[in-house]
Amino acid sequence: MTVRTRSASQGFGDVRGRLRSAGLRWTPQRRALIDVLKATNGHVTGAELVELCRGRDPETTPSTVYRTLEVLEEIGLIKHSHGRDGRQEFHIAPSSEHGHAICESCGEVRELSDADVDDLVASLGGAGFAVDLSHLAVGGLCHDCRAAEVAEA
Amino acid sequence: MTVRTRSASQGFGDVRGRLRSAGLRWTPQRRALIDVLKATNGHVTGAELVELCRGRDPETTPSTVYRTLEVLEEIGLIKHSHGRDGRQEFHIAPSSEHGHAICESCGEVRELSDADVDDLVASLGGAGFAVDLSHLAVGGLCHDCRAAEVAEA
C-alpha cells in the first residue's frame, strides 16, 4: 500500500505549459526526462535518471539531465533529498509535503501519512522546532526485509 | 529489535583501551581525531574532520582520517549519516539509539527523545516497518532561525 493516489502535484500533466509560462523551453531532452520521471513514480537518484534517459536515448549527457532537474525543481515539479549513501534522490513533488520511510535493506521508499507524523510534529513544535515534512526521513526495515533477516538468523 | 546494548558513549573516555582490546592500535593520528571529535560534540562531515585535524597537524591525510572513522564506527564509538548536501556526517555514538532534528538554516542538531518518536515508531510498526532510530532525520527550522526568518519577512 505504498500510496497509490500519487497524482502528484496538480500539474505534472502540463509541464510544457508551466515551462513556457516561465519563459523556458520544451525540448526533446526535457520531454524524455519527464517521461522517465513519470515512469518511476517514486524516488530516483540523479545517476539513475541519467541511466534511464540513456536507455531511451544513448546520447543523453549528464549535464543536461542535472540542469533540467534543477529547472524542474525550480518550477516546483520535483524535489530532491539525499539517500543513505549520500546521493541525490529526486521525486515528483507531492501535492502535500510528506516524509519518507526508507528500507535500509532493499531501498524501498514509502511515504508517511499525516497520522504517522502528527505526534512527532506536535512534539517538536512544542519545543519550538518547525518540522519540514519534506525532509523527514526514517530509516528501517520494511516488512519483507525484516522477515528475510529473521529467516537468515 | 536488533538494538544491541552498545552503550557506546560510556567509553568515549577509554578509546585506547577499546581499540587495544580489539587488537587495534593507539596512534597519534587517532588521538588527534578523537580529540577533534570530542571538541565538536555534535555532527561533522568527513571533510570537516579532515580540515579540523589539519588544524592540529597540517600533515594529516584524508585517507587516515576516513580509515580511522571507519574503525571508530566499527567499535561503536561513532555513527554516520548523511546531511542534506549529501556529505557524510559523523557524530559520537549516543548511549541509546535516537533520531535527530536538524535545523536547515543554522545546521543545529538536536536529539529526539523517545517521546518525540514513540507514536511514529508505533504507527509504522503497525504497518510492518521496523524503524531504525539511528537513521531518523527530521529537517526543519529551530526556534531561533524561525524567529529570524519571520523577522526578515
Added chain:
DNA sequence: TTAAATGCAAAGGGTTTGCACCGGA
C-alpha cells in the same frame, strides 16, 4: 618481530561548469 597504521598518489563516483554550437519560440 610483525601485523596494523600511515602517507602518498592516483582512481572513482556523482555532480557541476565553461564554452561554442544548436534550435525552440
Added chain:
DNA sequence: TCCGGTGCAAACCCTTTGCATTTAA
C-alpha cells in the same frame, strides 16, 4: 532573430584504494 538549451570535456568535491613504508605492541 535571440536567448535558452545542449553536448562535450574537463573540473570538482568528497571519499576510497593500492602499495611501499613506518611503527605500536
